[in-house]
Amino acid sequence: MHRLLAALVIVSMASVPAAAAQSRKSKSKPKQQQLEPPPPTPPTSAAPAPAAPAASGQPAAPLPSTQPALPSAKPKGEGTTLGLYRLVRKGETDPLLKTVDDAFRQVADASKRYRSVVALPEPAEKQGCGLNVPCLASLGGLQGVDEVVAGDLTKTENGLILRVKLVDTRSEKVLGDKDQVIASQTAPEVQVWAESLACKLMMGQECVGEVLVDADLPEIKILVDGEPVARTSTRPERLRLPVGVHRVRIAVDKRNSLERQLLVSRQPSPGVTLYAREHEEALAVTSPAEAPRGVDGKPSVAPSVRPTPTKWTRSVGMTMAAVGVVAAGIATYEGLHSKSLANDANSRFAANGAYTQRDLSTISSAHSAA
Known part of the structure; x- marks a missing residue:
């Protein structure tokens, strides 16, 4: 019996350390599991990814419910290109059309708005585009320009009508439309x-x-479009005016010259445009083409001559003065005569106590003379 109890005690004592070790081992397991990465989740079923396009050079098809991106417009200003639709076509003989074309080209080249300016080819249609906006936009788009400028020159009975349009090739929008009636x-x-x-x-x-x-x-005043221009001490006067056609005349005191045209271009003037002179008989504004030529072939314009009093003007002045003196004398005589008549009638009234028929006639004559 004693031996059995001793064996049980030994067995129980041996199991205590093992249980403690097992307890410590079980407590350290959660900490070890937290350091381990979580197991990978199984893949879920999904739609297959679109296959990469084959390397055949063909563009990939757009995804459903999306629109293909539109090409972005070029920024205006420094990168904008302009196409000139020429008025002068094959077989054209009118020199005025070339004048308009050259003016358009010079202004376009001088503009800082455009990166480059190109002349558009003639369209396939025989009648051309004219000022037709869709035709101009299509023609310019084929040439890769952003804007197109076109003009039209129509002859009338008394002159010309010039029209100009500026068209955006992408939107077919008219950016500008100007016209001008030309009198010559x-x-x-x-x-x-x-x-x-x-x-x-x-x-x-x-x-x-x-x-x-x-x-x-x-003292010569220069008037442009009816407005006086400030004079300086320089000769000739340098006038800065808007490009176009103006009206100019000169004046001295109350004398005025006839108006005439003054053409102002972008191109600098090679010389004097007009000569303004005062003469005895009138004021004159003369162009170099109208002026006489000197021995060197250049315009030779006589200087101004200030008007001086002549014998005729002095005689007229003296005559008018004499007429004034005579008129003043007659007025004085008539005044004194009318006063004398009135005094005589009043004296007879004081003596007789009444006016006679003669006195009434005298008083009436006195009033008329006065």
């Missing part, structure tokens, strides 16, 4: 009007040109 069919006037319209469309503002007016007297 001369190349210089057509040129300055073409420059004026082109500046307003392709530069967004009026261009300014310079002309030289030779006025040799300081």
Whole structure:
């Protein structure tokens, strides 16, 4: 019995350390499991990814419910290109059309708005585009330009009508539309009007040109479009005016010259545009083409001559003065005579106590003389 109890005690004592070790081992397992990465989750069923496009050079098809991206428009300004639709076509013989084309090209080249300017080829249609917006936009789009400028020159009974359009090739939108009635069919006037319209469309503002007016007297006033121009001490006067056609005349005191045209171009004036002179008989504004030529072939314009009193003007003045003196004397005599008649009638009234018929006639005559 004693031996059995001793064996049980030994067995129980041996199991205590093992249980403690097992307890410590079980407590350390959760900490070890936290350090281990979680097991991978099984893949879920999903739609197969779209296959990569084959390397055949063909563009990939757009995804469902999406639109293919549109090409972005070029930024305006420095990167904008302009196409010139030429008025002069094959077989054209009108020199005024070339004048308009050259003016458009010069303004376009001078504009800082465009990166480059190209001349558009003629369309396949025999009648051409004219000012047809879809035709101009299509023609410009085929040439890769952003904007197209086109003009039209129509002859009328009394002159010309010049029209200009600026078209956006991507949207077929008219960016500008200008027209001008030209009173003549001369190349210089057509040129300055073409420059004026082109500046307003392709530069967004009026261009300014310079002309030289030779006025040799300081008292000569220069009036442009009815407005006086400030004079300086320089000769000839350098006038800066908007490009186009203006009206000019000169004046001295109450004397005025006849008005005449003044053409102002973008191109600098090579010399004097007009000569302003005062003469005895009238004031004159003369162009170099109208002036006489000197031995060197250049215009030779006589200087102004200030008007001086002549014998005729002095005689007229003296005559008018004499007429004034005589008129004053007659008025004085009539006044004194009427007063004398009235005094005589009043004296007889005081003596007789009444006016006679003669006295009444005398008083009436006195009033008339007065």
